[in-house]
Amino acid sequence: MKKITPSKSKPKAFVISKETQVLASLSPQETYAWGVICGKAFPQGVMALFGDLGAGKTVFAKGVAHALGVADARKEVLSPSFTIVREHEGDVPFLHVDLYRVSSREELEELHLREYFERGGVALIEWPEKALEFLPSERLEIYFEILGPKKRRISVKRRMKAS
Amino acid sequence: MKVLGLETSCDETAACILESPRRILSNVISSQIALHHEYGGVVPELASRRHVEMMGPVIEESLTRAGCDLTSVDLISVTVGPGLLGSLLMGVTFAKTLSYAIEKPLIGVNHLEAHFYAPFLEDPELKFPLVSLIVSGGHTLLVWVKGLGQYEILGCTFDDAAGEAYDKVAKLLGLGYPGGPVIDQLAQKGNPKVFRLPKPYLSKNSLDFSFSGLKTAVLYLVKGYGSRNTGSTPFKKGRIEDLAASFQEVVVEVLTKKCMIALEKTGVENLAMGGGVAANSRLRERLTELAQKKGFHLSLPSKTLCTDNAAMIAALGLARFEAGLPGEPLEANPKLKIRHMHLIPLR
Secondary structure (H helix, E strand, O other), X not given: OOEEOOOOOOHHHOOOXXXXXEEEEXXXXXXXXXXXXXXXXXXXXXEEEEOOOOOOHHHHHHHHHHHOOOOOHHHHOOOOOOOOEEEEEOOOEXXXXXXXXXXXXXXXXXXXXXXXXXXXXXXXXXXXXXXXXXXOOOEEEEEEEEEEOOEEEEEEXXXXXXX | OEEEEEEOOOOOOEEEEEEOXXXXXXXXXXXXXXXXXXXXXXXOOOOHHHHHHHHHHHHHHHXXXXXXXXXXXXXXXXXXXXXXXXXXXXXXXXXXXXXHHXXXXXXXXXXXXXXXXXXXXXXXXXXXXXXXXXXXXXXXXXXXXXXXXXXXXXXXEOOOOHHHHXXXXXXHOXXXXXXXXXXXXXXXXXXXXXXXXXXXXXXXXXXXXXOHHHHHHHHHHHHOOOOOOOOOOOOOOOOHHHHHHHHHHHHHHHHHHHHHHHHHHHOOOEEEEEOHHHXXXXXXXXXXXXXXXXXXXXXXXXXXXXXXXXXXXXXXXXXXXXXOOOOEOOOOOOOOOOOOOOOOOOO
């Protein structure tokens, strides 16, 4: 496993791979930068963001949105905990889903997530553990861990159909 | 003239009968009915199917309480957005069908805009222009309400809504959902000076909000890290009441300070509130003190009219109908924005 920080790595050289890549972040700004880098490297498909409250998922989502060309992403991409789904238009559609408040299978079915996924672009899911069976088996999984004040470990892994 | 108001933008199915100009004959929300266990069982909070089940009974109840029937309804007003797509669709479709069946006009309204009109239902002294602070689980918004259909958004949140910060902090402290009332109650027994949390003002004089960092600061205290920015001690075995009070004090101070800046910038002398967080006791207390000290008119609606309700939907629909202003397009629109009629840049 490689450990890299956004300042040390050359963003253009960052390639999403099947192997888990561990990214270090020492601030919300760095988490945002990682979002931009991942958004550029993965402009199509489902991104599942795992991690506790305050781990940086929404900040990362703002970075991804910026990379996809969503105008004024820092201001426009808000936490969708309450509305559950927020749609944005960038160069490609950017769907931001937060399943934090969802508590039953029936509610998940009513969200019709699969129909959204068919529209293309990136669908970024916060709290995806609640809906794994609704997600395509081919997806990007990103795990956020809180290591200390401001310090985060972000692990990125591309899950393929066969695995 | 009697207006039937319908609201299904989120979890609540709500209906009301309003008699012009501002008499609420009935104001019913589904959670009141569920209390009677008439429909039994646990229904999922967010399911739009629930709106289908509740819409009929809620309308019937509102008609019964108002002592009238559908034939005496002159206008239907319905929320078309913003909110959850499935929930909005149910309300809008139901309203269209009903309007067709009873041959009465239908007007679509913006849920957020309706929050500006809720205070008028109880406060005959409230006049335009006013500054409206809408704080709920889904929204944090400061708006200059110049007149019917004339708005300027002064500030909004960059990340979490104020009510969402309450819910998430409650979750971090293991207090359950929703977080607002629990934290408010605990805070009343706590000392707000025990824990020092960062105050998210953003830049000086900014009217925008950011509550995500505050939630994370509470998380650090709970995890035992303390706060590097403020030098606060970690939570460890401190009193939960003190942490609740310290958190609440920061939220209230940021909200009230921004309201004061908004009044100063706009030169407006009326301040009104809406949204679930507007029911917070400390926020109401602090604003009341400031209103007395600074001499502005403060309008604090009762809790029923702060939270999602159909009376405000009826009130706005009626106001627009009588003024001959168009309603919103009659399509469910989860991302509906507030339409700015006159954009005047702030000084």
